[in-house]
Amino acid sequence: HSALTQPASVSGSPGQSITISCTGTNSDVGGYNYVSWYQRHPGEAPKVIIYEVSSRPSGISNRFSGSKSGNTASLTISGLQAEDEADYYCGSYTSDSTLVFGGGTKLTVL
Amino acid sequence: QVQLQESGPGLVKPSQTLSLTCTVSGDSISSGHYYWIWIRQPAGKGLEWIGRIYFGGSTNYNPSLKSRVTISVDRSKNQFSLNLRSVTPADTAVYYCARDDFWNKRSLDVWGKGTTVTVSS
Numbered sequence: 001h002s003a004l005t006q007p008a009s010v011s012g013s014p015g016q017s018i019t020i021s022c023t024g025t026n027s028d029v030g031g032y033n034y035v036s037w038y039q040r041h042p043g044e045a046p047k048v049i050i051y052e053v054s055s056r057p058s059g060i061s062n063r064f065s066g067s068k069s070g071n072t073a074s075l076t077i078s079g080l081q082a083e084d085e086a087d088y089y090c091g092s093y094t095s096d097s098t099l100v101f102g103g104g105t106k107l108t109v110l
Numbered sequence: 111q112v113q114l115q116e117s118g119p120g121l122v123k124p125s126q127t128l129s130l131t132c133t134v135s136g137d138s139i140s141s142g143h144y145y146w147i148w149i150r151q152p153a154g155k156g157l158e159w160i161g162r163i164y165f166g167g168s169t170n171y172n173p174s175l176k177s178r179v180t181i182s183v184d185r186s187k188n189q190f191s192l193n194l195r196s197v198t199p200a201d202t203a204v205y206y207c208a209r210d211d212f213w214n215k216r217s218l219d220v221w222g223k224g225t226t227v228t229v230s231s
Contacts (some may be wrong), residue, residue: 003141003156003158007115030184034216036218038218044223045206045222045223045224046206046218048219051211051216052170053216057215057217059218089156089157091157091159092215093212097170098159098172098173099147099159099162100159100209101156101157102157103156
């Protein structure tokens with residue numbers, strides 16, 4: 001499985017909304033509702049913010065939401081805040097019992 | 111609170127074997143509720159799933175690394191380990207261990223902080 005495709009960078013101003021896309025294939029993103037999103041601040045371990053396409057773990061702000069259409073999943077962050085500036089990665093389970101990630105998207109809050 | 115901590119050499123010579131251990135605290139690998147996995151990230155690149163192990167010892171590996179990788183578990187020490195053979199500079203990366211909540215939330219819910227491994231002579 002090739003890596004999932006994410007934009008290298010996105011940016012937005014405080015209060016705005018941004019969306020990060022994650023494109024795969026029928027054998028991963030499109031084939032299962034097992035897409036998750038991870039946030040990583042510099043020097044820290046990644047943290048799951050969305051699982052199973054659109055579910056939020058306990059403690060994660062409802063400003064984070066996920067969706068999927070066909071082979072593309074999306075992460076939307078609304079009401080952008082300075083603390084949201086981080087790297088974001090999508091991940092998906094695959095048809096051959098592996099896990100594949102996107103290349104990561106750097107979010108800059110202007 | 112569940113914590114994972116990677117340990118091992120930060121420098122490995124080309125053609126040698128990279129060996130890392132992940133120590134789990136706050137949870138028991140033997141509970142059977144999770145997979146335990148290794149992931150790496152070369153500088154400037156995305157995350158790469160290396161493989162996973164279940165408490166009983168069954169494993170799955172990334173096909174691109176399968177010929178060089180072995181993941182094992184030591185339940186008595188509550189640890190799992192990664193061996194990557196015949197390394198090259200391309201294996202230089204930050205290596206993470208993580209817990210895979212595969213049967214519940216299908217996501218990696220606990221991560222180690224990562225350890226940097228450099229392959230160089």
